[in-house]
Amino acid sequence: MALNLLLPVLACLQIFPWPETIAGDASPMPLLSVNPKYSSYLMGDSVTFTCSVPKGHQATQLQFLKDGDEVASKQTQSQHPQTYHLPSLNVRSSGSYRCRYLAAGQKAPSQLSDPVTINVHEKPPPTSLSLDPPCAKYLVGEQLMLSCIDPKFGEVTGYRFYNRRNMEVSTYDPDPHGGAKHVFLSLHMDDAGPYTCKYWTAMRGQEILSVESEAVSVSVLEPPSQPALSMDPPSGVIKEGLPLLITCSAPRHTGEWRFRFYKNGVELVPENTRTPLNTMDPGISSVNVSVLSIPRARPDSTGEFTCRYEEKVCQRWTLSPRSQAVNVTVVADNAFLIRFLVVGVSFFFINSLILLISHCCL
Incomplete structure (x- = not known):
């Protein structure tokens, strides 16, 4: 099966035997x-070799050689130059x-042309590109430096x-310490x-670019915006003790966030307030909320509350604007008022009845 597939390929190949050169009988060398x-x-460059037969000579076969070994052979009946094309050079292409050619009516090939030597080099290796400071995200207005070494x-x-x-985006000459830096102010x-x-x-009179560096990503965020503040109960009116x-x-x-709460413009710090309270702040990779909890509201809990947060971007904490305010009003327990009124009225009527009976008896 493999032989059947190979035979058509072999039949299409142009294989021409080249006789040995006979001294004194060789045609003049080509160019x-x-x-x-x-x-x-x-590496990756392309070149084309052109073999031109001297005027007055017609070639029937033409051969290209590299380091003495045949790399291409062509049959021709034309006086036009013949070419050998290398579309993508590699290091092995150096040599x-x-x-040479075989002229019509000649039994020996021509003299070999003068050699053309090519040297193939790898492209300059890639650079190293880094960010300073090295962060996953940056804020608008921050400074950033790209370093290419x-x-x-x-x-x-x-x-x-x-x-x-x-x-x-920019071109730089090398700095004294090597490399170049592109700065975003x-x-x-x-x-x-x-x-x-x-x-x-600079090589062979032209600019030879290196292999491209690996990409670095720059993510830019707007500065922290105003947080939202809500409360339970939504009305802001709460009974004392709830x-x-x-x-x-x-x-x-x-x-990452850090939250701050304020009452009447003063930051609430649990250890510095008379009202028992605590906060439930999120840690790294947690939800982006914090809850201020007052277990038992007291009259001194009444006031205007606001909040703000710090956001950690590029190893730096940045403070947000303050939220809109919510107002809290703590009212006395109605049941307590009712009991107070009932007891007071009862006491009044009892005293009045005692006085009335005492007056009648006198």
Whole structure:
């Protein structure tokens, strides 16, 4: 089965035996050229070798060789130059190339052309791109520096930074310590996205760009916004002795918060207040709310309450604006008032009856 598949392929191959050169009977050498012509090449480059037969000679076969071994052979009846194309060079493509031809009516091939030597190098290795400070998220207005460091300082001509649309955002010469830095003095929302960098070296009269660095991501957030404040009971009117819950909610989920509650503009700290209270704050990766709990409301719990929160972004705590205020009014227990009135009225009537009886008896 494999042989049946191979036979058509072999039939299509142009295999031409090349006789040995006979001294004194060889045709004049052809001219071999390469395009583009550089002193060195990079992996991935493409080149084309062109073999031109001298005027007055017509070739029937033409052969390309690398380091003495055949790499291509063509049959031709034309006086036009023949080409050998390498679409993507690699390190193994380096070597000395020649060509020769077999002229019509000749039994021996021509002399070998003068050699054309190419040297193929790998592309310059990628740079290292880092963020300073190194954070997952940044706030609008913060400063950020991208540092691009190459592995071969001293051979670099310049650096380029690219944004998420793969558009060049800046170009720098190497700084005295190696590498280059792109600084955002004040971040904007439009600065968010991945960034990469490359460096280039001067080679063969042109700029040779390195392999692109790995991308680093810049996430930009608006500053903390106003929290929402709510309470239970929603009316804000509560009987003395009942529990009161005041909830402060941050508007987004970033991972870490610290909440603060205020009464009449003064921050509530449990150990510094006469009213028994406690707060239930979320920890890292918790929900973005905190609850101020007053287990038993007292008359001195009456007042105007507000809150704010601190949000941790890029290893720094940033304070939000203060929430809108809610008003709490603590009223006396109605049952207590009723009992007081009943006892008082009863005492009044009893005293009055005693006085009346005493008066009548006199």
